[in-house]
Amino acid sequence: MLIPEEKISEILNTSDIVDVVSEAVILKKSGRNFFGLCPFHAEKTPSFSVNPDKQIFHCFGCSAGGNALSFVMKYHGISFPEAARMLARKYDIVVETRDIDPARRKEIQVKESLFRLNKKVMGVYSGLIQDQPASRGVRGYLERRGMTRETIEQFKLGYSPDGWDTIVSFFRKEKITRKVAVNSGLILPRKQGNGYYDRFRNRLMFPIFDINMQVAGFGGRVMDESMPKYMNSPETPVYSKSRILYGLHAAKQECRRQGKVFIVEGYFDFLSLYQHGIKNTVASLGTALTREHVRILKGYAGRMILVFDSDDAGINAAKRSIQIFVKEGIDTRILVLPGKNDPDSYVMEKGKEAFLALADEAKTVMQFLLQLAMDTHGSSVEGRIKILDEMKVYLAMIRDAALRSLYVRELAETLNIDEKAVLEKVKDAYVRENTRQSPLIPAREEEQQPEQQVSDPREKQILAMMLHHPELIPSVVEKNVVQAFYSQHFRDLAQKIIQTPADSENFITAVMAKVEGTGDQELIASMAMEDFSGTEDLGKTAEILMDRVIKIKKKTDNLIISKIISAEKGCDADVMDLLKQKQQEIQQLHNS
Ligand SMILES: [Zn+2]
Secondary structure, eight states, rough: OOSSSHHHHHHHHHHHHHHHHHHSSSOOTTTTEEOOOSSSSSSSSOOOOEEEETTEEEEEEEEEEEEHHHHHHHHOOHHHHHHHHHHHTTTOOOOOOOTTTTHHHHHHHHHHHHHHHHHHHHHHHHHHHHHHGGGHHHHHHHTTOOOOOHHHTTTTOEESSSOHHHHHHHHTTOOOOOOHHHTTTSEEEESSSEEESSOOOOOEEEEETTTTTTTEEEEEESSSSOOSEEEEEOBBBTTTTTOOOOOOHHHHHHHHHHHHEESSSHHHHHHHHHTTOOSSEOOOOOOOOOOOHHHHHHHTEEEEEEEEEEHHHHHHHHHHHHHHHTTOOOOOEEEOOOOTOOOOHHHHHHHHHHHHHHTTOOEEHHHHHHHHHHHHHHHHHHHHHHHHHHHHHHEEEEEHHHHHHHHHHHHHHHHHHHHHHHHHHHHHHHHHHHHOOOOOOOHHHHHHOOOOOOOOHHHHHHHEEEEEEGGGHHHHHHHHHHOSSOHEEEEEEEHHHSSTTTTOSHOOOOOOOHOSSSHHHHHHHHHHOOOOOSSOOOHHHHHHHHHHHHHHHHHHHHHHHHHHHHHHHTTTHHHHHOOOOOHHHHHHHOOH
16 A cells, blocks of 8 residues: 555544535535435435445445545545545645655656646746736736726736747746646647747736646637637646636635536636626636536536527537536526627626526526527427427436426427327437437446446345444354355455454444445445344344355355266266256345
8 A cells, every 4th residue: 555554544534524525515414414416426316425423425326435535536536545645635634755656656746746837837927917018918908808907816817928938938947847848738849940939929818727726727818810819728637628617716615605607608708707796607618518517516506507699609509518417417507698798798788787687587408498499490390390309309318207207298288299209209319318329428438337246135234234333243253154155245345344443433434444446435335324223133133144144155055065966977967957956046045
């Protein structure tokens, strides 16, 4: 292990799972547990639970589960040592980086040096926007767009001058290694000859912060007629377009407080809304919204309001984005701004109240799509059939069956078509949707499934009892029941539980720290959520279970013996029959 075991225990004992999960999921207390919408699968009703006593989380929907560390790993998609370090930082626990494996250390160093570098470059750009003749143009531009000094200050807007080597020579002066410099994406190799030149020239610069306020990258808007008008940093080890939302670092608290977030497209849309006090806003920066984006936002707000321009490009963008939200089962509203407005121009012209009033009228996704289809196809019989054909695709994307049937009914009523007919169409589309990934949506990486093994449910129950009542463990050991387990997997888990000191401060946490692999952690978490309070004589129940498992094991052993004897006799056909018969017997025992 790269981080000493006692450090891991310290991290786990100091951290609080409710505190850790709350950073990503809105939790509500219910009884002893907390519940929220699972960040790992799409759902409308909370089945994701956190138990503060046991310091574990478990999703009843997708069976994700584990402790604070596994949550951080899974949520951020990072390795175990990275997650440990992240939690350690949060709780001011010092972890030596000496023992980390070289490759990982390298990776962490690369990221840290890029964040440091970006921060310095942000300083250069924002220094250059101050009262200097060269940046008069960009200051004038910001003024014309109505940006206040506070906004410019808060979001650290800057200026990249109209030269080829502002950043190149800054890097030279700072003795930045070529590798780090190139990695930052801020300089590019010259097409002819040697050397490098600045990527951003004569542009208004927007630093792009990650959720922790670290500078992940930059965007720049031209100050002359060159193309493209807007340009962002390329993907780097610290800048991932599919995860970063502009402004979330500043908006997150307000998103939580209001339970909703406006999603706009550009820098100025964001800045104008923010400046007008609509602070629960993020900008997608023209990148197609991804499942990652939506899942990150879900941790801050239940309702998402997509704000679009009413031109064709805006409508098409809306149609594209909607799919992700429908699939994730998010309460999504579509706000199409009237006239030729974008969020920036609208709020600048009409003000905050007008914008919010319009937002209150925002359509649901289905209302929006239906309206769009009706505008296109009209209300003739043929038209209505076409509308149905269009809508069924979206309805089929809804994973929540209850919600889907609500919409089916609504659609049937609106189109005046028999509900059964609508349902049939949607069913067809549903089958197609779920056998083939839509090309618009990147396929989800196959999650690693633990190897499926045949096991007796009784074995699992014994494990759960050991977890909840470590005082039962001595009798488990005495009966040697673990040796009789049919499942090798459960046998290994049982050994880990047995090896955990029964007087551990929090037994389940201690066991969890011993198991590796997501599958096992999830299993432990799900067993830890079982409730034995209704079991009257626990000791007796455990004994019955164990005896049963041992009895089955004896039967299996007998089977093997008879198999060997038969094989020795050389009558293979008979062996097969016998085997089948015995297997059925054992199967019945397992099922009984
Ligand atoms: Zn889940």
